[in-house]
Every structure is written in C-alpha cells, then in structure tokens.
Amino acid sequence: MNPLTNLSPRVRAWLGFGLGAVVLFAAAPALLTDFRLSLLAKYLCFAIVAVGIGLAWGRGGLLTLGQGVFFGLGGYAMAMHLKLADAGEGNMPDFMELYGQLDELPAWWAPFANPVFALAATVLLPMLVAFGLGSLVFRRRVRGAYFAILSQALAAAMVILLIGQQGTTGGTNGLTDIEGFFGYDLDDPVNQRMVYFIIAGVLLALLALTRQLMHSRYGELLVAVRDSEERVRFLGYNPANVKLVAYVVAAGMAGLAGALFVPAVGIISPALIGIVPSIEFVIGVAVGGRAALLGPVLGAVAVAWAKTALSERFPGTWTYLQGAMFVLVVAFLPGGLASLWGLLKRRREATPPAPEVGERVLVKEVAA
Amino acid sequence: MSETAGGLSIRGLRVVFDGFVAVDGVDLDVAPGDLRFLIGPNGAGKTTLVDAVTGLVKATGSARFGGQELLGRDVHRIARLGVGRTFQTAALFEELTVLQNLDIAAGAGRSPWTMLRRRGAVPDDVAYALETIGLTERRDVLAGTLAHGQKQWLEIGMLLVQNARLLLLDEPVAGMSHEEREATGELLGKVAGERTVVVIEHDMDFLRRFAHTVTVLHAGRVLSEGTVAQVQSDPKVQEVYLGHAAGHDEPVAQGAET
Ligand SMILES: Nc1ncnc2c1ncn2[C@@H]1O[C@H](COP(=O)(O)OP(=O)(O)O)[C@@H](O)[C@H]1O
Ligand SMILES: [Mg+2]
Numbered sequence: 001m002n003p004l005t006n007l008s009p010r011v012r013a014w015l016g017f018g019l020g021a022v023v024l025f026a027a028a029p030a031l032l033t034d035f036r037l038s039l040l041a042k043y044l045c046f047a048i049v050a051v052g053i054g055l056a057w058g059r060g061g062l063l064t065l066g067q068g069v070f071f072g073l074g075g076y077a078m079a080m081h082l083k084l085a086d087a088g089e090g091n092m093p094d095f096m097e098l099y100g101q102l103d104e105l106p107a108w109w110a111p112f113a114n115p116v117f118a119l120a121a122t123v124l125l126p127m128l129v130a131f132g133l134g135s136l137v138f139r140r141r142v143r144g145a146y147f148a149i150l151s152q153a154l155a156a157a158m159v160i161l162l163i164g165q166q167g168t169t170g171g172t173n174g175l176t177d178i179e180g181f182f183g184y185d186l187d188d189p190v191n192q193r194m195v196y197f198i199i200a201g202v203l204l205a206l207l208a209l210t211r212q213l214m215h216s217r218y219g220e221l222l223v224a225v226r227d228s229e230e231r232v233r234f235l236g237y238n239p240a241n242v243k244l245v246a247y248v249v250a251a252g253m254a255g256l257a258g259a260l261f262v263p264a265v266g267i268i269s270p271a272l273i274g275i276v277p278s279i280e281f282v283i284g285v286a287v288g289g290r291a292a293l294l295g296p297v298l299g300a301v302a303v304a305w306a307k308t309a310l311s312e313r314f315p316g317t318w319t320y321l322q323g324a325m326f327v328l329v330v331a332f333l334p335g336g337l338a339s340l341w342g343l344l345k346r347r348r349e350a351t352p353p354a355p356e357v358g359e360r361v362l363v364k365e366v367a368a
Numbered sequence: 369m370s371e372t373a374g375g376l377s378i379r380g381l382r383v384v385f386d387g388f389v390a391v392d393g394v395d396l397d398v399a400p401g402d403l404r405f406l407i408g409p410n411g412a413g414k415t416t417l418v419d420a421v422t423g424l425v426k427a428t429g430s431a432r433f434g435g436q437e438l439l440g441r442d443v444h445r446i447a448r449l450g451v452g453r454t455f456q457t458a459a460l461f462e463e464l465t466v467l468q469n470l471d472i473a474a475g476a477g478r479s480p481w482t483m484l485r486r487r488g489a490v491p492d493d494v495a496y497a498l499e500t501i502g503l504t505e506r507r508d509v510l511a512g513t514l515a516h517g518q519k520q521w522l523e524i525g526m527l528l529v530q531n532a533r534l535l536l537l538d539e540p541v542a543g544m545s546h547e548e549r550e551a552t553g554e555l556l557g558k559v560a561g562e563r564t565v566v567v568i569e570h571d572m573d574f575l576r577r578f579a580h581t582v583t584v585l586h587a588g589r590v591l592s593e594g595t596v597a598q599v600q601s602d603p604k605v606q607e608v609y610l611g612h613a614a615g616h617d618e619p620v621a622q623g624a625e626t
Contacts, residue, residue: 212484213484215486216483216484216485216486217471217472217475217478217482217483217484217485217486217487218483218484220464220468220471220472221472221475221483223461223463223464224461224464224468224469224472227461227462227463227464228459228460228461230443230459231455231459231460231461232472233442233443233444233447234422234443234444234447234452234453235444235447235452235472235473235476235526235530236444236447236448236476236477236530237444237476238442238444
C-alpha cells in the first residue's frame, strides 16, 4: 500500500503545501527563464480565479460563466492606481492626455490615487457587485443555465460599457503601458520576479483558505445545497445565503487575480475580461476537476500553457482544440484530470473507497 | 390550549393547481404527542396537504402549529418553527456521510463562526440520534450507499436533530421489509409523545399496529376521522376503498401505491 495514504489528511495537506511551495518558490524560478517565469505568473493569476470557481461551481453548483467581470473589476482598479502613480501627482494618465477630451481627472478616478483605497477596491468592489447580483438572483431562485446566461450577459455588458467610455477607460485598448508597481520599475527582471513571488504566495494562501472553507461545516452545507437545494430549505436554512457566500468569495478571488495580473502582464483590457475569457476560466476548471481543491489550479495552468504553446504553432486552431477538450472532459471524465488519480487507485485496489466529499461530480448543470 | 403546546390545527385548507382542486377545504386537528395516520386513495391530496403545511405549495385557509400561522411563510421559516418533513422518495445528501447529513440537519441555528470551522467532536444530539435510528456503526458511510430502510431512518433521524416538534412523514415504510417496518413503527412510537407525528401510509397492517388516530382523505376532503376501529367500521370509508365489500379488512391494498 502507498505509505502516503496512511497519513492523516492534515499531515498530507501540509506535505502538499510544502511541495507546492518548493515547486513555486524554488524549482520554477531556478528552472525557468525570466520570460517563462513571467508567463507562469500570468497562468497563476488564472489559477487564482480557478480556485474560486472550484468553490462556487465544484462545491456549490453555481456555473459562474462571468468571472471575467470580477477579474476585470480587480484588474481595472489596480491598473487605475498604477496609471495614476505612473503619471505622478496631479497629472492625468497618458491616454487621457492623448485623447485630449478631458480637462481634469474624472471624479471616479480620483480615489484610486490612494493605494490603500485601490488595493481594498480590487477585492471589495468585485465582492460588492457579486453580493448585489447574487442577492437578487439567488433569492429569486434563478438556477442552472439561467444563472450561467445571466453571468455571461453581465460580462458582455461590462465590455460594452468599457469600450463605450474610451475617454476615461481607454476603450478597446484598455489600460496599457504600466511601468511601475508601488515604486518598483516593472521593466526590471528582479521586480518581475518579485511580482511572480507575490502571485505564487497569494495562490498558496488562497488554497489554504479554500481548503479550510471546504472542510468546514459551511463546506459540507454547500455540497448539500448543490445536490439538493430543496431539502436544505426544509431543514431551516436559506440556500440563497449559502450560495451567496461562495459566489462572493469566488468574486473576491477573481478580483485579486485581476489585480495581480496587471503588474505581471502590464495591461488590462476588455478583451481579457469578456465572454470568451470568462468561458476559458471555466474550461480550465472543468479540465482540471472542479470539485477537487487542486484540480482547478492544475487545469487552469495546463489550459493556459497549452493555449500559449499551441496558438504559437497552430494559430487559429486553438479555439477548436479548447472546445474539443472541454467536450471530451465533460463527456468522459466529469471529475476532470483530478479524478484520474482516484480512478487509477480504485482500479488497482479493486475495492471502491468512499470518495471524498464532492469528488464525484454531477454533469447535470453543464448539460442543463 | 393544545394548540400552543405543539398541536397542528388546520382550517379550510385549499390547494388549487391550474383550476384543479387537490385539497378542498380540509379541517384537521392533531393533538400534541399524537401519532396520526393520514390515509386515502392515490391522488386524495395527502402529499399536497403536507406540501401546503410546509410551504412548498401555495394554499388558502389556515394551518397553525404551536399557535403560529404557517401558511404564507417561506419553507425555511416554517422549518425553523419546528415543522419537519420527509418525502415519498428519500431525499438525502447522497454524497455526504450519514454523520454529515445529521450534522447539517442539526445546524440551522449555528452562528457563522461555528459554520466556518470544522466539526470537532460529534454533537450530543447527533450521537443520540445515531443511536436512536441504529446507524452509529455506519455513520461514516455515504448516505447514498445506505439500504432503502436505513435511508428512511436517516431521514427520521434528521428530523429529530433538526428539533422538529411536528414530523410529517410521507410514506416512510413504502418498500420496506416486514422487519424494517416493525422497527420503524417502534421508532415512531418512541418519537411520538414528546413530538407530534403525522404519517402518510397505505399499509393497513402497519396502521393497525401503530396508529393512535387516523384521518381518511378522499378527493381532497376529510372523509372520516377517529381511532383505527372507528375509521375501519365507517361505511363511507368502506365504500371508497372497497365498493361496499364490508367486512373485508385489507382496504387500501390495490392501486394505492404511487
Ligand atoms: N404540482 C402539481 N400540479 C398539478 N397537479 C398536482 C400537483 N401535485 C399534485 N397534483 C394533483 O393533485 C392530486 C393530489 O395529489 P397528491 O397530493 O400527490 O395525492 P396523494 O399523495 O394523496 O396520492 C392528484 O390528482 C395530483 O395529480
Ligand atoms: Mg402522495
């Protein structure tokens, strides 16, 4: 028997985090070129979004097809602050000067000059929007495909809004040419590494937080709501509140990911947060395994990496490949790549062990 | 007086589905601690009556429990007033363990702080319920893997830890073996007394063994009510069930199961 399976879950979790830390903090920086490492930083931002989707969708059954909105809110909040800091006190960001339509900074930009406000906004703004939307939607018992379509509509609306307000949002171009990050020059590879380390640290911290949530009583209740919302109601809970918590937490994670994406990549734009990226977030999670803790992370990184690798070589075919991958996983491996391990183990031992909470996954919301 | 102590009192209850009257002006009183059986042919409106009382379908009239009006409240608010129910087909959280099912059932009043932490020890009420329903040994298996009878017991256990003072059970022994029925009947006997229990059931043997009182529903109305003997000798009941074949005492057997 595998000696690892004899360890208590807590010890195994610590080992897992230790291993993750070694890979992210030692192995990757030692083995990868600066260019590859900055790509990995970008993938890890997607992985942070994926952790939240894993909670909301994998455990809560909420097919969040509009996480781009929250990613975008966090990204724009961060980018606005960095643009203002780049411009220097009292000046307008370069693109506003360029379009020359404005005499002074719009009022809603002003608070973002304050770093504390901007940082808090990257997380709280998405959470607030998710809270508002979730309160409306879950209490009215909007579920399944309807919820997914609504999420998508929100992503589309946000893109239209951003593009329409070119003078104050940078329009289609977005906010680009970001040079500094709280006083550090982002052109310097050392500082790029620092950004990578921050992102890796945030990812690990959020994984720990999510693991705690999944193993808490709340995490059990969330699975119960996913599998039988009516039944939960008859026990005296309001399932709307249970879902709302997962949705808001996932939105906060997406916002933070968007905020970290900006110094890692140097840009945020409508094309990065609209319908297509929102769907891509979910595809990564589905491929990796939505109900497992690490499945979404591995899936998000793998899909983003494959996108870079394959669209370099076969431009134009990536979209189809991605679609095919999604369909294959949904049809043949609903638990994603993360469930392969369990399947293999079960086959070897021939005795089916009790799966962990939520490891087996229903395909129904995807199909719905 | 009985009403405030945990009795159920229904007046003029009416449920209409797109013009079809499923429950048609039912008056029903269940005294605190009673073990009431609710019988009637298929389609009589038994399940719909329970649905109305627990907030699942809209109804007019009145349904009071412990002095509180139930109609018009949300499902989860009615549950919090101490009304619990089971369903014709077991509705457990199949991907959670027996223990997790019970722990969730026990937890609607928990603080956010408690919710965000792990369960430490097994709560006392959950441990007690596990004993009562005989599933202590099986507490760590997934609910979905339980035998049919055990699933129904787990549902009853969930009502116990939920602290329901009115239990509405929709055909809890359907599909059970004879031994399982006996065990369930005894369990219900134990539960009633402290709590008020209403059981929808077709099995006449089971009813004779365990019912304290019986209400017969027919076409959305109360046809007869009383002790088992009173109801069985009621000519109206015999007519509905048997078409005049008085004396025969297996009234509900055919065509009654859903
Ligand atoms: N949601 C519904 N919509 C329309 N008709 C319904 C609905 N639920 C039940 N009915 C009808 O109401 C009547 C009573 O059903 P029910 O309460 O399930 O009967 P019982 O439980 O006594 O067998 C039946 O004729 C049934 O077809
Ligand atoms: Mg019925």
